[in-house]
Amino acid sequence: MSASITHSATTGRDDAMDDPDWWRQAVVYQIYPRSFKDSTGNGIGDIRGITERMDHLSALGVDAIWLSPFYPSPLEDGGYDVADYRNVDPLLGTMQDFAGMVSAAHDRHIRVIVDLVPNHTSSRHPWFQEALHAPRESSARDRYIFRDGRGANGELPPTDWTCGFGGPAWERVEDGQWYLHMWSVGQPDLNWNNEEVRRDYLDTIRFWSDCGVDGFRVDAAQSLVKDMDRDDLNDWSLQYDALPSDGSHPMYDRNELHDVYREWRRVFNEYDPPRFAVAEAWVNPARQYLYASADELGQVFNFEFAKADWTAEGMRRAIASGLAAARESGSTTTWVMSNHDVPRHASRYGLPQVPARGYHQIAQDWLLRNGGSYMEDRALGTHRARAAILLELALPGSAYIYQGEELGLFEVADIPWTELEDPTAFHSGDGNPSATRKGRDGCRVPLPWRHDAADGFGFSPAGSGAEPHLPQPAWFSCLNAQDEADDPDSMLALYRRAIAMRKTLEGMTSGTAGTASSVAWRPENGGDIIAFERGNWICITNFGAEPTPLPQGEVVLSSAELMPDSTVPSDATVWLHATETA
Numbered sequence: 001m002s003a004s005i006t007h008s009a010t011t012g013r014d015d016a017m018d019d020p021d022w023w024r025q026a027v028v029y030q031i032y033p034r035s036f037k038d039s040t041g042n043g044i045g046d047i048r049g050i051t052e053r054m055d056h057l058s059a060l061g062v063d064a065i066w067l068s069p070f071y072p073s074p075l076e077d078g079g080y081d082v083a084d085y086r087n088v089d090p091l092l093g094t095m096q097d098f099a100g101m102v103s104a105a106h107d108r109h110i111r112v113i114v115d116l117v118p119n120h121t122s123s124r125h126p127w128f129q130e131a132l133h134a135p136r137e138s139s140a141r142d143r144y145i146f147r148d149g150r151g152a153n154g155e156l157p158p159t160d161w162t163c164g165f166g167g168p169a170w171e172r173v174e175d176g177q178w179y180l181h182m183w184s185v186g187q188p189d190l191n192w193n194n195e196e197v198r199r200d201y202l203d204t205i206r207f208w209s210d211c212g213v214d215g216f217r218v219d220a221a222q223s224l225v226k227d228m229d230r231d232d233l234n235d236w237s238l239q240y241d242a243l244p245s246d247g248s249h250p251m252y253d254r255n256e257l258h259d260v261y262r263e264w265r266r267v268f269n270e271y272d273p274p275r276f277a278v279a280e281a282w283v284n285p286a287r288q289y290l291y292a293s294a295d296e297l298g299q300v301f302n303f304e305f306a307k308a309d310w311t312a313e314g315m316r317r318a319i320a321s322g323l324a325a326a327r328e329s330g331s332t333t334t335w336v337m338s339n340h341d342v343p344r345h346a347s348r349y350g351l352p353q354v355p356a357r358g359y360h361q362i363a364q365d366w367l368l369r370n371g372g373s374y375m376e377d378r379a380l381g382t383h384r385a386r387a388a389i390l391l392e393l394a395l396p397g398s399a400y401i402y403q404g405e406e407l408g409l410f411e412v413a414d415i416p417w418t419e420l421e422d423p424t425a426f427h428s429g430d431g432n433p434s435a436t437r438k439g440r441d442g443c444r445v446p447l448p449w450r451h452d453a454a455d456g457f458g459f460s461p462a463g464s465g466a467e468p469h470l471p472q473p474a475w476f477s478c479l480n481a482q483d484e485a486d487d488p489d490s491m492l493a494l495y496r497r498a499i500a501m502r503k504t505l506e507g508m509t510s511g512t513a514g515t516a517s518s519v520a521w522r523p524e525n526g527g528d529i530i531a532f533e534r535g536n537w538i539c540i541t542n543f544g545a546e547p548t549p550l551p552q553g554e555v556v557l558s559s560a561e562l563m564p565d566s567t568v569p570s571d572a573t574v575w576l577h578a579t580e581t582a
């Protein structure tokens with residue numbers, strides 16, 4: 001079933017790659033492989049495409065790349081429905097291509113992180129196919145969560161839960177039993193109380209570690225272990241808005257779950273340097289530190305930044321919670337403004353900054369369809385996105401940037417409904433409150449590499465005439481990588497300069513330096529201003545409508561042109577070197 005290992009565990013490594021703490025202050029670039037770069041001309045991004053563009057990543061200065069799933073998948077959830085955990089989807093390449101990509105990354109001292117999707121498999125996974133044809137109570141069914149239904153003939157699902165994309169979380173199979181899927185029908189949940197499932201996952205971790213990957217991003221890390229034998233299941237919901245802080249939810253963040261990660265940690269530590277892991281864990285903030293502790297996964301995503309409005313108060317709160325979580329876990333925190341699941345922040349910041357359901361799910365054009373004249377203010381969004389990246393990169397911890405944000409891309413909110421791929425858009429049946437949600441495709445549109453619209457703005461090889469798998473808007477020509485690389489005022493130029501400078505500024509070196517406690521709030525901090533110091537380095541962001549005085553110091557980088565009277569304009573961030581006061 002799985003590909004064989006054909007290369008050594010040390011693919012492309014040299015001594016500079018030995019630092020076990022490389023991830024603590026890293027800039028990590030997330031690649032959504034199907035939309036990064038197409039090397040074959042079929043309109044789908046692939047592994048060789050990543051290799052081809054490794055110089056873009058190296059010039060950007062990132063420490064690591066994280067690849068969203070590239071495994072064989074029927075793509076019911078953008079690849080987060082995995083049919084074979086230990087292989088490359090033939091549409092995206094081969095294991096040899098993968099080895100070449102890892103070497104190309106390591107040659108440039110870029111680490112490689114891959115996505116683990118342990119909560120569920122694809123319904124096309126051989127295990128699930130076996131379960132479907134196996135009798136009730138069989139060991140094949142025990143790898144998943146099969147239950148009898150309620151009602152006289154078991155015709156009602158075991159509970160009333162709705163799944164992540166809308167619609168029931170249970171699907172009935174031929175012999176009348178039901179299986180649980182917290183996400184789409186094509187993503188049956190694994191039973192993590194099953195020994196074979198646990199053991200097999202350790203093999204998957206070893207497999208990719210032996211292929212030379214440096215770390216793992218753990219998908220839906222809060223939901224693996226379930227207690228399905230209690231009477232009160234229906235009293236709980238599958239929405240993780242307000243999770244308990246004592247591990248008592250039957251599905252999420254259970255105390256036993258942490259035994260799984262402690263077991264994984266022992267495997268990560270079999271390698272030298274130990275393999276890194278970061279958890280995507282939607283849990284009560286009071287329990288995030290568990291995932292980030294050194295004997296579990298080591299780091300956890302802090303989504304407070306992605307959820308916050310562009311206000312000083314919202315951002316200050318997000319920063320405080322990230323720093324507090326890091327202190328509690330002894331790890332470093334993470335900063336995320338965008339990823340493959342949320343609308344792009346250059347668009348979010350160009351919208352009215354009011355609380356919105358699903359943190360600015362702007363990829364729904366109901367306002368347009370209802371005659372509204374709805375459009376984000378793109379100039380404002382860009383201005384704020386420039387300020388935001390300098391604020392993010394100034395903070396201690398790891399910065400996770402999502403492909404295309406370095407180009408200043410906006411959400412593509414007007415993809416026709418008939419061309420959408422995200423299951424969110426398909427579960428929009430009658431009476432479903434999510435009927436107007438287009439989902440997440442608006443941030444997953446293939447990247448524009450060149451000005452010219454041909455071949456998907458250079459996404460596909462020149463002359464291939466390939467159509468990208470999601471349609472690109474005409475305005476991509478103004479935000480393409482080639483032109484931005486030559487323009488000193490572009491978003492790309494700002495990202496490059498900021499990432500390079502971050503590495504040299506005092507208090508911002510890699511490794512263990514720059515822990516949470518190294519942020520010192522400045523006197524200017526408060527009201528519409530966020531201002532702090534790290535070493536002799538000052539970062540100030542003005543969220544207010546009026547300019548604000550610059551702190552004393554030498555300006556080293558600014559997201560916007562400074563005012564003639566040396567004040568910080570509205571929605572701008574400035575980095576300074578503190579100078580001695582007389």
Ligand code: GLC
Nearest residue numbers: 077080117183219220340341
């Ligand atoms: C995670 C992924 C998301 C996916 C879901 C189910 O939240 O980020 O893209 O749909 O898990 O695997």
